[in-house]
Amino acid sequence: MKNCLFGFLMLFTVMASQAQNDTIKRNNFGKNEIKINSFFLLLGVFEPSYERNLSEQSSVGVSAFIPFDRENIDMDINYYISPYYRIFFGEKYAAGFFLEGFGMLNSIDHQYYVNRNNYTEIKDNAVTDFALGFGLGGKWMTSGGFVFEVNGGIGRNLFNTNTEDDNNILVGKFGFNLGYRF
Template identity: 50%
Template sequence: MKKLPLITLIFSLISIISFSQETETQISEKENFNELKLNGLFLIAGSFEVTYERTINEESGVGFSVFLPFDEEVKDDVNYYISPYYRFYFGKKYAAGFFIEGFGMLNSVNEFIFNSNLNDFEKKSITDFALGIGVGGKWVTNNGFVGELNLGFGRNLFNDYSNTDLKFVGKIGITLGYRF
């Protein structure tokens, strides 16, 4: 008879300990994270793209990218872009792995139009908004460092371009960052 209360006490302690461990794990898995990332590919090409992302849950996140060129050759084509996005993740880790994204892009580009009176090209700055889709992959270390590869395409919606290349926008990145 004395063994029954002792066995009950041991099972109660084991279940309390295991329940508290599950609760701590569940809380840490449900935290939302912030990420700051820098596109290394664009740094090499002569521009600066920084991205902020906020995870919503283990399968999705929202964020935005800001692109600013500092090299004169890049400035001849693109002035800037601001691109908000939504991502859906398919990985096993929290908001990581393969993803698909939908994005918008407010962009300003330069179009060169031939002026027959001057016998030269005129530079015309055009601001437009594009919608697009993309795919990629994100890897996160246990310490919070983030590596990401992404590729996306979209189409400008509002302007009539004489240069058909400017109707379309692209996003490409090899980004490194930190999750906190």
């Protein structure tokens, strides 16, 4: 009887110490992340992101797309600001495979042609629009708090899409983000 009681007490002690370690690990993670899209930075675009982890399985964030080197890249987009919500399916805290829903306020250069007396003139016009979309990706985190993320998504502009030659109905976002969780 003493052996059974001693064995039960040892088992309970081991389980309790394991539970304490899990709680410490789970609460040790920060809830804020700052990231930058390293791929776009090489192309001449600054895209920072801020993300707040709400729970183990969800987070909200916002990213901004700001081109700074227009001479070396051929892009129609002037800027975008994109808030998003993510649901994670990994076993780590706010990491692993995720699905994302996003909104995007964007400004796109729209070119159109004007015909006047057998002369065709090309005009530029900046069109501001709002898109809704979805995406997916994966997030990995080191024990030191550094974050690596790969994501991609597609959305549809909701306004200013009534012209026949408009090829800016769909918007995309993707990235190879590097950052830090604190």
